[in-house]
Amino acid sequence: MNDAAAYLAIVASDRLPTPGPVALELTALVQQVDVDFADVVRVVASDPAICARALRAVNSAAHGAGRRVATVDDAVRLLGLRGIARLAIEVSVLERNRGGIAEFDYGTFWADALARAVAAQVLGRLTRRVPADEAFTYGLLSTIGRLALVSVHTDVYRQMLLTLGRATAAEREEAERAVFQVDVELLSALMLRSWGLPALHVALGAPMADGETLPRTERDTATLRICRAAGHVAGLLTAGSVSRRQLAAAMQALADVSVGAELAAEAFPDIVEGFRDSGALLAIRTPVVGTLAEIYAHATEVPAQTNP
Amino acid sequence: MTEPRRKILIVDDDEWNLDLLEQVLGERFEVRRASSGEAALASLREFPAELVLLDVVMPGLDGYATCERILQAPETRRLKVILLSGNGGRAERLRGYAVGASDFLVKPFDPDELLAKVDVFLALKTAQDESRAKSDFVANLSHEIRTPMTAILGYSENLRDGNLTPAARQEAIDTIWRNGQHLLELVNNILDLSKIEAGCMTVEPGVCDPVEIVHEVVAMMRARAVGRGLALDAVLESPVPERIVSDRTRLKQILINLVGNGLKFTERGGVRIGVRFVDGEPGREPALEFVVADTGIGIDRATIETLGRPYVQGDASTTRRFGGSGLGLSISRQLARLLGGDLTIDSEPGRGSQFTVRIATGPLDGVPLVRSLDAGGARSAPVAETGAPRRQLAQRRILLAEDGADNQRLFRFVLQKAGAEVVVVENGREAVDCALAAAGSAQPFDVILMDMQMPVLDGYSATAELRDVGYTGPIIGVTAHTMAADRQRCLDMGCDRYAAKPVDREALIRTILEVVERR
Numbered sequence: 001m002n003d004a005a006a007y008l009a010i011v012a013s014d015r016l017p018t019p020g021p022v023a024l025e026l027t028a029l030v031q032q033v034d035v036d037f038a039d040v041v042r043v044v045a046s047d048p049a050i051c052a053r054a055l056r057a058v059n060s061a062a063h064g065a066g067r068r069v070a071t072v073d074d075a076v077r078l079l080g081l082r083g084i085a086r087l088a089i090e091v092s093v094l095e096r097n098r099g100g101i102a103e104f105d106y107g108t109f110w111a112d113a114l115a116r117a118v119a120a121q122v123l124g125r126l127t128r129r130v131p132a133d134e135a136f137t138y139g140l141l142s143t144i145g146r147l148a149l150v151s152v153h154t155d156v157y158r159q160m161l162l163t164l165g166r167a168t169a170a171e172r173e174e175a176e177r178a179v180f181q182v183d184v185e186l187l188s189a190l191m192l193r194s195w196g197l198p199a200l201h202v203a204l205g206a207p208m209a210d211g212e213t214l215p216r217t218e219r220d221t222a223t224l225r226i227c228r229a230a231g232h233v234a235g236l237l238t239a240g241s242v243s244r245r246q247l248a249a250a251m252q253a254l255a256d257v258s259v260g261a262e263l264a265a266e267a268f269p270d271i272v273e274g275f276r277d278s279g280a281l282l283a284i285r286t287p288v289v290g291t292l293a294e295i296y297a298h299a300t301e302v303p304a305q306t307n308p
Numbered sequence: 309m310t311e312p313r314r315k316i317l318i319v320d321d322d323e324w325n326l327d328l329l330e331q332v333l334g335e336r337f338e339v340r341r342a343s344s345g346e347a348a349l350a351s352l353r354e355f356p357a358e359l360v361l362l363d364v365v366m367p368g369l370d371g372y373a374t375c376e377r378i379l380q381a382p383e384t385r386r387l388k389v390i391l392l393s394g395n396g397g398r399a400e401r402l403r404g405y406a407v408g409a410s411d412f413l414v415k416p417f418d419p420d421e422l423l424a425k426v427d428v429f430l431a432l433k434t435a436q437d438e439s440r441a442k443s444d445f446v447a448n449l450s451h452e453i454r455t456p457m458t459a460i461l462g463y464s465e466n467l468r469d470g471n472l473t474p475a476a477r478q479e480a481i482d483t484i485w486r487n488g489q490h491l492l493e494l495v496n497n498i499l500d501l502s503k504i505e506a507g508c509m510t511v512e513p514g515v516c517d518p519v520e521i522v523h524e525v526v527a528m529m530r531a532r533a534v535g536r537g538l539a540l541d542a543v544l545e546s547p548v549p550e551r552i553v554s555d556r557t558r559l560k561q562i563l564i565n566l567v568g569n570g571l572k573f574t575e576r577g578g579v580r581i582g583v584r585f586v587d588g589e590p591g592r593e594p595a596l597e598f599v600v601a602d603t604g605i606g607i608d609r610a611t612i613e614t615l616g617r618p619y620v621q622g623d624a625s626t627t628r629r630f631g632g633s634g635l636g637l638s639i640s641r642q643l644a645r646l647l648g649g650d651l652t653i654d655s656e657p658g659r660g661s662q663f664t665v666r667i668a669t670g671p672l673d674g675v676p677l678v679r680s681l682d683a684g685g686a687r688s689a690p691v692a693e694t695g696a697p698r699r700q701l702a703q704r705r706i707l708l709a710e711d712g713a714d715n716q717r718l719f720r721f722v723l724q725k726a727g728a729e730v731v732v733v734e735n736g737r738e739a740v741d742c743a744l745a746a747a748g749s750a751q752p753f754d755v756i757l758m759d760m761q762m763p764v765l766d767g768y769s770a771t772a773e774l775r776d777v778g779y780t781g782p783i784i785g786v787t788a789h790t791m792a793a794d795r796q797r798c799l800d801m802g803c804d805r806y807a808a809k810p811v812d813r814e815a816l817i818r819t820i821l822e823v824v825e826r827r
Binding site: 153156158159160162163164165171174175178179181240241244288290293294296297298299300 | 485
């Protein structure tokens with residue numbers, strides 16, 4: 001399935017969704033060995049959206065700064081260089097890709113992405129294997145490859161949506177693989193790597209363009225597993241109704257990151273609250289979510305496959 | 309459900325006394341008259357009075373004897389009886405209490421005193437009835453809890469056995485899950501009812517999409533309907549607001565409960581959710597009504613009046629036959645009232661039931677109306693899993709003639725997902741050669757999907773050539789052109805049907821089945 005040419009064609013396209021120039025400049029800056037802190041602050045300050053988001057982040061209760069932060073300088077110090085670069089990418093990718101073709105539901109896409117982000121953040125905190133803020137960024141952008149397909153292969157994606165009609169998320173993913181010959185997870189990982197976020201690409205063990213593969217760390221693997229578990233949890237938050245099969249898959253994915261059923265039930269309200277609050281902060285419309293017990297109670301049976 | 313008027317039977321051989329009693333009571337209560345003890349007993353067989361005002365001195369059965377018979381009969385032993393007599397001496401009162409009367413009123417009576425006593429004894433009866441219902445409920449609940457717990461523990465014990473077959477293991481897991489889910493629903497209902505009774509239940513109004521909510525409820529309950537062989541659908545009975553201000557979670561809870569009850573008490577037919585917008589009623593705010601109608605066993609009038617009270621499911625035989633705790637309707641009614649509306653029932657035994665939930669919509673300035681259930685929700689938002697994909701084209705062999713690589717992959721995906729075997733060619737020439745070769749073999753194609761715009765030999769020419777040499781297999785033309793003339797040209801060249809790009813997969817599968825099954 002992994003047709004290298006298909007991936008290359010997408011990532012080389014000038015229609016590929018990218019972070020804005022400020023975010024890319026920040027990403028490049030923080031990777032320098034002798035980066036000048038003042039330069040980072042200057043670049044951040046040049047983008048009001050990034051500034052605002054950075055200040056909101058450090059002043060949120062979750063960040064626990066303890067005092068009100070009012071300057072970009074202090075915000076960057078508290079977030080750290082890599083943290084501000086990640087935040088800049090989040091902000092710019094979101095703001096530059098809120099809309100496009102009429103047939104693609106960007107609202108639902110970003111709601112799902114945000115649910116993944118918040119779930120990943122909580123899982124990062126629970127497992128202590130990936131910093132929570134880093135997990136948030138990876139979760140948010142772990143399906144950015146789907147937007148790439150929409151942007152680069154607009155007509156074909158549109159036709160695919162119109163042909164499929166009402167389809168489950170799983171069906172849509174199958175169709176994407178069949179039609180575009182790419183896997184959204186790997187495509188997203190490739191894109192994130194180009195933005196200075198290599199963990200998913202490394203964890204997937206995919207080779208670089210020159211055939212080289214980088215050594216995989218436990219943190220990389222944990223990031224991938226957390227993102228996958230977060231994807232399952234996001235499905236519980238954003239689906240109108242949930243099947244038993246989805247629930248079982250979500251519980252299994254959480255078990256893979258050492259989060260058992262009891263811990264999941266305890267953490268679920270934090271995820272729901274974070275989802276709602278982040279949605280308000282980022283102007284992403286989020287569905288109302290019940291408790292995990294309610295989701296269990298209303299889970300649907302999915303009949304076995306039958307032939308006519 | 310509107311509160312029914314409470315029923316009182318007045319018994320006196322003097323018509324003037326009956327007139328007076330009816331005048332005092334008739335405004336607030338539903339009153340039935342009887343002129344003798346015998347007539348009173350006959351009347352109680354079909355008039356479910358809760359309280360009897362009984363004259364003592366009557367020919368035939370006097371008041372004492374009548375009271376005694378009323379309170380000895382199983383169907384009427386819980387009624388309250390107030391004796392009326394012109395003689396209020398000690399002996400008469402004691403005799404009255406001895407036969408079970410609740411009170412004794414001396415004529416001429418004070419109308420206000422009479423009404424006060426009626427109110428007191430009806431309130432007492434209500435409290436006693438509810439206490440009894442709670443006891444019955446707890447007894448039923450014990451069964452409702454113990455049964456699934458027994459199953460869970462029993463099958464868990466089975467799972468400890470390492471020698472279970474995979475099928476037995478799966479059955480155990482499925483049973484544990486199912487019973488756990490039932491228990492969870494029961495616990496949630498009990499907690500909800502407790503909150504309601506303590507006055508702690510609140511709602512959280514927010515902007516919500518009523519069409520989307522109906523879609524979600526149908527998706528959620530579809531599998532249960534299918535499992536019982538029942539239909540479940542929804543319809544807009546009028547254009548409805550695209551969005552309202554209400555508590556989405558609680559509204560969904562009400563609809564799930566009503567649909568679930570409908571499916572539970574229906575053995576043939578199905579359940580339908582109708583949605584209508586009610587506006588312009590004088591003195592009333594706009595409202596949205598959800599009508600859940602079923603073709604089930606129906607409910608008699610007496611039972612309707614008890615439904616919506618906590619702990620009451622109807623008659624005991626219904627509980628035994630259909631199971632259940634009897635909480636859902638009461639909760640739904642309370643929630644509907646919290647949402648600014650109410651829940652009403654219209655039903656007849658044997659003719660199904662109709663539950664109407666009316667809720668407030670909140671402000672609707674600038675809110676457009678939706679005219680179709682299909683208009684709700686973004687087109688490309690993923691739908692919930694409702695079951696494994698239906699393999700309608702299983703064992704069908706399809707020749708796909710399409711030159712575009714993307715379309716080849718898309719069509720192949722759709723058709724293979726529906727169970728078909730798909731062979732792909734890239735132009736009309738290959739289509740003709742492949743179709744004819746297959747026709748002469750043991751594996752002819754069931755249908756050809758022929759793109760009309762292809763290199764080397766286009767679809768029109770390929771179709772015409774196949775028909776000229778006597779090929780009779782079904783051919784569906786696929787064209788991006790939407791002009792009627794182009795579509796007609798497909799048919800003129802020999803296509804059985806055509807499909808316009810972008811092709812909707814459900815429509816395509818339906819078309820394929822139609823042409824294939826016609827042959």
